[in-house]
Amino acid sequence: MRTECPVCGERLPESLSSTPVEWAEVATAERGAIAQANAELRAALEEESKARRYSAHFRRCLDAIDACLSGLEDLHLANLPIAQVGGCQAAVRALVAETGEEPPASVRTARNSYALHEALLDWESAVLDALVPRRRELFPDLNRDWDERARTRRHRRRGHGSLKVVTG
Numbered sequence: 001m002r003t004e005c006p007v008c009g010e011r012l013p014e015s016l017s018s019t020p021v022e023w024a025e026v027a028t029a030e031r032g033a034i035a036q037a038n039a040e041l042r043a044a045l046e047e048e049s050k051a052r053r054y055s056a057h058f059r060r061c062l063d064a065i066d067a068c069l070s071g072l073e074d075l076h077l078a079n080l081p082i083a084q085v086g087g088c089q090a091a092v093r094a095l096v097a098e099t100g101e102e103p104p105a106s107v108r109t110a111r112n113s114y115a116l117h118e119a120l121l122d123w124e125s126a127v128l129d130a131l132v133p134r135r136r137e138l139f140p141d142l143n144r145d146w147d148e149r150a151r152t153r154r155h156r157r158r159g160h161g162s163l164k165v166v167t168g
């Protein structure tokens with residue numbers, strides 16, 4: 001039994017015979033394993049690229065919602081709320097043009113800027129839930145409504161009139 005390759009003279013492992021046919025089979029098997037590894041690598045890279053595009057889309061959507069929320073908050077701080085449906089619908093149309101997403105019904109049907117602000121916060125929360133699937137598990141306080149949260153109790157200040165002044 002020969003232990004060298006007849007073509008290149010490389011030393012073969014003892015478990016292999018030195019016939020050219022078996023040497024070619026080993027080379028073919030190695031090429032098959034390399035091809036399979038390359039295919040797995042391409043699939044993993046494609047999956048990562050798809051995940052990046054998916055999260056980038058949600059980030060653009062979040063940025064647009066956040067910009068709209070900031071604009072509404074600026075209007076509210078300036079005491080200039082949108083009091084008509086047409087103004088809210090114009091803001092929603094601009095948001096749809098920027099995100100490319102169809103907003104939820106509560107955003108589309110908001111009648112004033114306060115209702116639109118609340119609906120946008122809900123939409124933003126839903127987008128964040130889609131972007132970070134375990135977000136509600138990681139942050140359990142997000143599952144409670146604002147009204148259910150514990151409130152700090154205010155203590156009354158005692159007036160100075162309740163103290164007795166003793167003169168001597």
